[in-house]
Amino acid sequence: MIRPRSISGMRELLPAEQITFNHYRDIVRKHFELTGALPLRTSAFELREVIAAKEEVNNSNIEKQIYGVHRLAASNNETDFALRFDLTIPMARFVAQHASKLIFPFRRYQIQPVWRGERAQSGRYREFIQCDIDIIGDQTLNLINDAELPIIIDSIFKDMNIGPFQIRMSNRKLLGGLLLNTGIPASSIANALRLIDKIEKVGQDEIRKQFFQKYKLKDKQVDLIIAYTSLRGPADEVIDKLLTLVAQSHKTNETYMIGIKELTTVSKIVYSLGLTPNSFILDLSVARGLSYYTGTVYETTLTNHPTIGSICSGGRYDNLANLYSNRKLPGVGMSIGLTRLIIHLMDQGLLQQEKPNIAPVLIIVFNPSHLGRYLSIARTLRQAGIATEIATEHAKVSQQFKYADRKGFRLAIIAGEKEFISGIYQVKDMTTRSQILVNNAKLVETIRKILAY
Amino acid sequence: MIRPRSISGMRELLPAEQITFNHYRDIVRKHFELTGALPLRTSAFELREVIAAKEEVNNSNIEKQIYGVHRLAASNNETDFALRFDLTIPMARFVAQHASKLIFPFRRYQIQPVWRGERAQSGRYREFIQCDIDIIGDQTLNLINDAELPIIIDSIFKDMNIGPFQIRMSNRKLLGGLLLNTGIPASSIANALRLIDKIEKVGQDEIRKQFFQKYKLKDKQVDLIIAYTSLRGPADEVIDKLLTLVAQSHKTNETYMIGIKELTTVSKIVYSLGLTPNSFILDLSVARGLSYYTGTVYETTLTNHPTIGSICSGGRYDNLANLYSNRKLPGVGMSIGLTRLIIHLMDQGLLQQEKPNIAPVLIIVFNPSHLGRYLSIARTLRQAGIATEIATEHAKVSQQFKYADRKGFRLAIIAGEKEFISGIYQVKDMTTRSQILVNNAKLVETIRKILAY
Numbered sequence: 001m002i003r004p005r006s007i008s009g010m011r012e013l014l015p016a017e018q019i020t021f022n023h024y025r026d027i028v029r030k031h032f033e034l035t036g037a038l039p040l041r042t043s044a045f046e047l048r049e050v051i052a053a054k055e056e057v058n059n060s061n062i063e064k065q066i067y068g069v070h071r072l073a074a075s076n077n078e079t080d081f082a083l084r085f086d087l088t089i090p091m092a093r094f095v096a097q098h099a100s101k102l103i104f105p106f107r108r109y110q111i112q113p114v115w116r117g118e119r120a121q122s123g124r125y126r127e128f129i130q131c132d133i134d135i136i137g138d139q140t141l142n143l144i145n146d147a148e149l150p151i152i153i154d155s156i157f158k159d160m161n162i163g164p165f166q167i168r169m170s171n172r173k174l175l176g177g178l179l180l181n182t183g184i185p186a187s188s189i190a191n192a193l194r195l196i197d198k199i200e201k202v203g204q205d206e207i208r209k210q211f212f213q214k215y216k217l218k219d220k221q222v223d224l225i226i227a228y229t230s231l232r233g234p235a236d237e238v239i240d241k242l243l244t245l246v247a248q249s250h251k252t253n254e255t256y257m258i259g260i261k262e263l264t265t266v267s268k269i270v271y272s273l274g275l276t277p278n279s280f281i282l283d284l285s286v287a288r289g290l291s292y293y294t295g296t297v298y299e300t301t302l303t304n305h306p307t308i309g310s311i312c313s314g315g316r317y318d319n320l321a322n323l324y325s326n327r328k329l330p331g332v333g334m335s336i337g338l339t340r341l342i343i344h345l346m347d348q349g350l351l352q353q354e355k356p357n358i359a360p361v362l363i364i365v366f367n368p369s370h371l372g373r374y375l376s377i378a379r380t381l382r383q384a385g386i387a388t389e390i391a392t393e394h395a396k397v398s399q400q401f402k403y404a405d406r407k408g409f410r411l412a413i414i415a416g417e418k419e420f421i422s423g424i425y426q427v428k429d430m431t432t433r434s435q436i437l438v439n440n441a442k443l444v445e446t447i448r449k450i451l452a453y
Numbered sequence: 454m455i456r457p458r459s460i461s462g463m464r465e466l467l468p469a470e471q472i473t474f475n476h477y478r479d480i481v482r483k484h485f486e487l488t489g490a491l492p493l494r495t496s497a498f499e500l501r502e503v504i505a506a507k508e509e510v511n512n513s514n515i516e517k518q519i520y521g522v523h524r525l526a527a528s529n530n531e532t533d534f535a536l537r538f539d540l541t542i543p544m545a546r547f548v549a550q551h552a553s554k555l556i557f558p559f560r561r562y563q564i565q566p567v568w569r570g571e572r573a574q575s576g577r578y579r580e581f582i583q584c585d586i587d588i589i590g591d592q593t594l595n596l597i598n599d600a601e602l603p604i605i606i607d608s609i610f611k612d613m614n615i616g617p618f619q620i621r622m623s624n625r626k627l628l629g630g631l632l633l634n635t636g637i638p639a640s641s642i643a644n645a646l647r648l649i650d651k652i653e654k655v656g657q658d659e660i661r662k663q664f665f666q667k668y669k670l671k672d673k674q675v676d677l678i679i680a681y682t683s684l685r686g687p688a689d690e691v692i693d694k695l696l697t698l699v700a701q702s703h704k705t706n707e708t709y710m711i712g713i714k715e716l717t718t719v720s721k722i723v724y725s726l727g728l729t730p731n732s733f734i735l736d737l738s739v740a741r742g743l744s745y746y747t748g749t750v751y752e753t754t755l756t757n758h759p760t761i762g763s764i765c766s767g768g769r770y771d772n773l774a775n776l777y778s779n780r781k782l783p784g785v786g787m788s789i790g791l792t793r794l795i796i797h798l799m800d801q802g803l804l805q806q807e808k809p810n811i812a813p814v815l816i817i818v819f820n821p822s823h824l825g826r827y828l829s830i831a832r833t834l835r836q837a838g839i840a841t842e843i844a845t846e847h848a849k850v851s852q853q854f855k856y857a858d859r860k861g862f863r864l865a866i867i868a869g870e871k872e873f874i875s876g877i878y879q880v881k882d883m884t885t886r887s888q889i890l891v892n893n894a895k896l897v898e899t900i901r902k903i904l905a906y
Contacts, residue, residue, distance in 0.1 A: 002506045004550035004777035007534065010496035012547065014554055015561070018492050034835040036812030036842035039471050043463035043580050044497065044566065048525075053455045064526040071570040072501075072535060073517040081460065082525060094465065097457035101467055103809060103860050105846045108468070113497065117524040127496050142845040144824045151832060269825045273832055324457035356556060359489030371597045372722045379604060379726055382487040389489035392595040393558045407556050 009118060009126035011343055016356035021342050024160055025111060028131045028336060031156045032109035035148070037133050040108040042090035044115075045069060045081040050093050052082075053323045065116040083115040087132040087335065088320070095136050096324035104138035105145075111338075123308070125339055134333030136321070141330040143262060146296040146316055147269035149334050153300055153312050154275055156336070162345060164303040165311070167275075168232070168283035171263045172293050172315070174242075175284070177256025178228055182221040190291035196229055197287040229285040234277040235267035238284065262295055294318040298334060308344050312336045355408025359387035360451055362409040364400050366416040373420060377413060377443070384444040386451070404430055411447060462571060462579030464796055469809035474795050477613055478564060481584045481789060484609045485562035488601070490586050493561040495543035497568075498522060498534040503546050505535075506776045518569040536568040540585040540788065541773070548589050548784075549777035557591035558598075564791075576761070578792055587786030589774070594783040596715060599749040599769055600722035602787050606753055606765050607728055609789070615798060617756040618764075620728075621685075621736035624716045625746050625768070627695075628737070630709025631681055635674040643744035649682055650740040682738040687730040688720035691737070715748055747771040751787060761797050765789045808861025812840035813904055815862040817853050819869040826873060830866065830896070837897040839904070857883055864900065 006012050013021055051066065062085055070079040084090050087110045095106060111131045118124045133152065135145045150167045157165045172193065179192050192215065199207050204226055211222045228245060231238045242260060263282065270280055288297045297315035302308060314334025321329035345351050361381060363374050374390050381388040389409070391400035404412050414426040414435075423440040427447070438446045459465050466474055504519065515538055523532040537543050540563045548559060564584045571577045586605065588598045603620045610618045625646065632645050645668065652660050657679055664675045681698060684691045695713060716735065723733055741750045750768035755761060767787025774782035798804050814834060816827050827843050834841040842862070844853035857865050867879040867888075876893040880900070891899045 001775075001779070002502050002777055004503065004546045005500060006547075006550065007496060007498050007500065010498060012495055014551060015491040015493070018494060022492055031835075033811050034838070034840045035831075036810070036840055038468040038809065038811055039475055040468070041471060042465055043460060044568070045460050045463060045580065047458060047460065049455050050457065064524070066525045067522045068525040069520045069522050069536065069568075071517070072519045072521040073570075083522065093457045094459075097459065098467060103856070107842070115497070115522075117526075127498065137846055140846070142824070144828060144843070144845050147825075148828060148843075151828070155835070269828065272825045273829055322454075324455055326454070356491065357489070358486050358491055371595070372600075372725045375597060375601060375604070375722060376726055378488075382484075382608070385487070387487045387489055389560070390597070390601075392597050393590055393593070403556070 007126070008120040009124060011125060011127075011339065014356070016353050017346060019356070019358065020346065020351055020353055021338075024342050025129070025131070025338060027159050028156055028338065029109070029111060031152055031159065032131070032133050034155075035107065035133070035152060037107045037109040037135075040091065040094065040110045041112065042084070042087075042094055042110070044083055044113075046084050046090060046093065048080055048082045050324070051084065051089060053089075062116070065118060067115050067117055085114050085116050087112060087114060087130050088134070088333070091132065091134055091333075092320045092329075092331075093324055095329055096321045096327070099138075099325060099327055099329065104136065105141065106136045107134070108136075109133045123340060123344065128337060128339035131336040131338050132333060134331050136329050136331040139328050139330075141316075141318075141332065143265055144269065145332050146262070147266045147273075149298065149314065149332060150270045150275065150280055151273055153298070153334060154279055157279075157300070157312075162302065162341075162350070163305075165279060165300055166303055167280045167298060167300045167312075168286050169263070169267065169270075169280070169296065169298050170282065170284050170286040171259040171296055172287065173255045173259030173295055174263065175228075175259075175287055177253050177259055178225065180253060181251050181256070182215070182217055182225065184215050184217075188215070193287045193291070194289055196225070196285065197289050199229055199285050232283040232285065233281055235264070235271065235282050238282040239264055239267075242284075259295070266296060288313065288315055292317045292320045296332065302341075305344065308340060310337075311341045357408040359389045360410040361386055361388040361447065362400070362404045362407075362412050363388060363390045364397060364404075364412050364414045365391050366397060366414055368395075370416075370420065373415075377415070377425075381444065381447065384448070385453070386444070386447055411450065413443075460579070461573040462577060464578060464580075464792065467809070469806050470799060472809070472811065473799065473804055473806055474791075477795050478582070478584070478791060480612050481609055481791065482562070482564060484605055484612065485584070485586050487608075488560065488586070488605055490560045490562040490588075493544065493547065493563045494565065495537070495540075495547055495563070497536055497566075499537050499543060499546065501533055501535045503777070504537065504542060506542075515569070518571060520568050520570055538567050538569050540565060540567060540583050541587070541786070544585065544587055544786075545773045545782075545784075546777055548782055549774045549780070552591075552778060552780055552782065557589065558594065559589045560587070561589075562586045576793060576797065581790060581792035584789040584791050585786060587784050589782050589784040592781050592783075594771075594785065596718055597722065598785050599715070600719045600726075602751065602767065602785060603723045603728065603733055604726055606751070606787060607732055610732075610753070610765075615755065615794075615803070616758075618732060618753055619756055620733045620751060620753045620765075621739050622716070622720065622723075622733070622749065622751050623735065623737050623739040624712040624749055625740065626708045626712030626748055627716065628681075628712075628740055630706050630712055631678065633706060634704050634709070635668070635670055635678065637668050637670075641668070646740045646744070647742050649678070649738065650742050652682055652738050685736040685738065686734055688717070688724065688735050691735040692717055692720075695737075712748070719749060741766065741768055745770045745773045749785065755794075758797065761793060763790075764794045810861040812842045813863040814839055814841040814900065815853070815857045815860075815865050816841060816843045817850060817857075817865050817867045818844050818847075819850060819867055821848075823869075823873065827868075830868070830878075834897065834900065837901070838906070839897070839900055864903065866896075 067083040068079045069081045113127050113129050176189050211217050286299050293315040295316035299310040300312035316332040318330040378388045394400045412428045424437050427438050428435045520536040521532045522534045566580050566582050629642050664670050739752050746768040748769035752763040753765035769785040771783040831841045847853045865881040872878050877890050880891050881888045
């Protein structure tokens with residue numbers, strides 16, 4: 001006998017938990033579809049050359065986490081295939097591959113698991129479900145799409161009703177421009193931005209030290225970077241301070257000014273649509289670790305659960321598809337790490353759990369010689385769209401009612417010899433324990449009314 | 454630059470195809486949920502020892518098709534993990550693992566991809582989506598569940614509306630009993646059944662030859678097997694002939710008689726629920742290749758597409774969980790190979806394809822300086838549950854209308870300076886080309902009416 005075990009870092013859910021998880025996944029999907037996004041499913045496997053194409057993959061922790069696959073029966077373990085570790089690369093590959101058959105702007109969503117060979121530890125998963133939405137333009141992509149994403153993020157987390165959250169936005173052109181101004185060479189900007197991305201984790205002092213050591217910056221320059229990345233708050237305030245900093249530094253460049261303009265335009269639209277600084281602010285310490293972002297970047301945190309980290313991140317990438325295509329296909333998108341978010345809240349008991357059931361009606365097997373008849377009642381209800389089960393496995397009626405309670409059925413239908421002759425069944429409300437008599441011919445109609453379908 | 458390619462045998466769908474595929478997947482899910490089945494998701498990885506536990510895995514083609522996974526960065530390619538090749542083993546492992554936390558009968562459905570290292574050829578997939586439903590009892594499981602499955606299968610394929618289909622049922626106790634009667638040793642029954650399972654593929658003559666060679670049967674005995682496996686038709690006819698065969702053979706055993714009784718009971722219930730021999734027959738050549746089946750077995754074929762083979766198979770397995778648990782957990786279930794079915798029909802042009810769109814409403818950007826306002830209209834509609842896109846990417850209004858046509862929007866909303874002042878928008882029906890004026894305040898209501906929500 002083999003001991004049945006699942007794999008650490010690959011969390012599997014019990015039925016009631018899975019129903020809860022699916023509830024939140026369906027909220028995400030609903031909001032994605034409301035924006036006109038189309039469903040995409042890519043294969044779990046990617047060619048190794050495709051998955052390793054991004055330069056930052058080769059220089060990051062992610063490279064070490066990629067899983068390769070090989071047929072166990074093959075004579076050697078060499079493989080050309082790897083499992084996807086995110087949904088952005090497969091999407092970029094798919095769009096480049098099928099560009100001639102797609103209608104642009106291509107707005108797609110994708111809800112699938114990804115795999116990373118993380119060390120097993122709390123809150124880290126080796127399989128987790130990501131929910132991505134991206135908008136890809138042909139040659140150009142209007143900045144309004146950058147403003148649409150916070151609106152979508154806001155509507156999703158409001159609808160989830162999991163407490164206050166904050167969408168924090170910045171712009172990599174600004175950050176990049178600022179760092180260029182300090183004299184850091186263009187080739188090192190990606191690394192310097194990755195350093196800034198860690199500021200919340202390692203603290204200002206460490207960042208300060210590293211900027212001195214790695215880039216030989218002067219005190220004043222590091223002060224400016226720190227002052228800059230400390231800017232956080234409502235957009236108008238942050239942009240005011242930003243312009244003051246610009247005036248003080250006596251030095252600027254075009255990228256930087258475009259960044260300010262983008263940040264201003266996007267945040268203005270977002271606020272004009274009713275979002276307030278409660279849920280949407282500028283935070284110039286947001287840099288994102290991945291170097292393919294070229295402009296707007298977002299992160300989202302749950303105010304009462306800072307330890308989860310960012311629950312939804314993304315941004316604008318104007319050149320990602322260049323890895324696979326000569327066609328210019330700029331995009332903007334975001335990704336929700338649904339597994340980490342929902343399991344954290346679930347494990348803390350913060351999500352209302354459904355009873356482990358999906359059917360409202362249980363048919364009591366009062367007389368086992370009539371099993372066919374019970375199945376026939378079930379069939380009638382199911383054809384009318386009412387999910388129904390039959391209590392086939394417990395001999396005693398009292399056990400069947402216990403089963404109904406444990407699993408959380410709303411109604412039980414009771415019929416025996418007498419009822420089959422009269423055509424009048426008993427319908428019991430499992431919550432109130434009250435019982436009514438219902439004519440066979442009115443069963444569907446009555447149950448629909450009780451369940452308020 | 455890396456050439457963007459997907460992997461052969463792992464079919465990816467374009468948006469319109471994916472929408473069509475999801476439509477059929479949702480039909481399956483709906484019918485699963487109507488029977489009270491709970492959703493289960495297991496991890497893609499299983500421990501190797503778990504996946505290789507079934508004896509038939511070790512003696513079948515499947516073993517050679519199992520994919521192992523390993524971190525590419527690891528110093529050696531040794532792995533303890535493998536990708537699931539079906540959904541039955543993960544389900545059996547999960548039920549054995551969590552039995553104390555589940556409520557029995559445990560009725561679960563599972564719709565996930567599985568992976569097999571098949572040689573790439575038409576109709577064979579290395580990644581494909583299976584849709585499984587299983588009912589697991591604690592200690593016992595009522596035979597009525599065996600009758601419920603054909604009812605579910607029937608309702609799914611009727612609802613799919615993909616032409617006539619036939620559910621073919623048999624019982625392994627019958628087959629096994631018959632083979633035992635011929636003197637084949639008990640230890641070889643599983644292999645002999647696998648031989649019978651191939652009868653449709655290789656023909657009677659080949660089967661006859663192999664039974665002579667492998668099991669040294671006499672002419673009369675092989676005649677009996679052939680006569681038996683040729684029985685096919687409405688249940689009462691087949692059972693009559695079966696009883697005649699029994700009487701002729703002057704030899705029977707208990708297993709065999711239980712098999713006849715099960716077949717009779719199950720088929721009676723199925724017919725009593727309105728299924729006819731058009732869609733449900735007995736076919737005693739159905740044996741199923743997997744030896745864990747212990748009683749009822751099913752296969753389903755599309756009458757007009759015999760080349761696809763069985764599109765839905767399953768059966769009763771009383772001892773599968775024994776691999777992982779001392780607790781007796783008998784089950785019955787079935788699996789739909791959705792990828793093969795839908796892609797076959799799709800590629801033959803037999804499925805009505807949706808336009809590559811999910812949103813009914815497109816907002817025309819008449820004046821780009823009002824982008825925020827257009828987004829605001831979109832937000833109002835989306836909050837009312839009406840999927841809406843904004844035509845942000847085409848400068849000319851004529852191009853925007855072309856985009857609306859290509860993608861298949863139902864309605865276009867047109868508003869400029871004048872309309873924003875008056876608060877009266879134009880709503881254009883893209884099918885009839887007719888245009889109406891709608892007051893801002895009545896926009897949601899009017900569009901709902903047009904779309905018949």
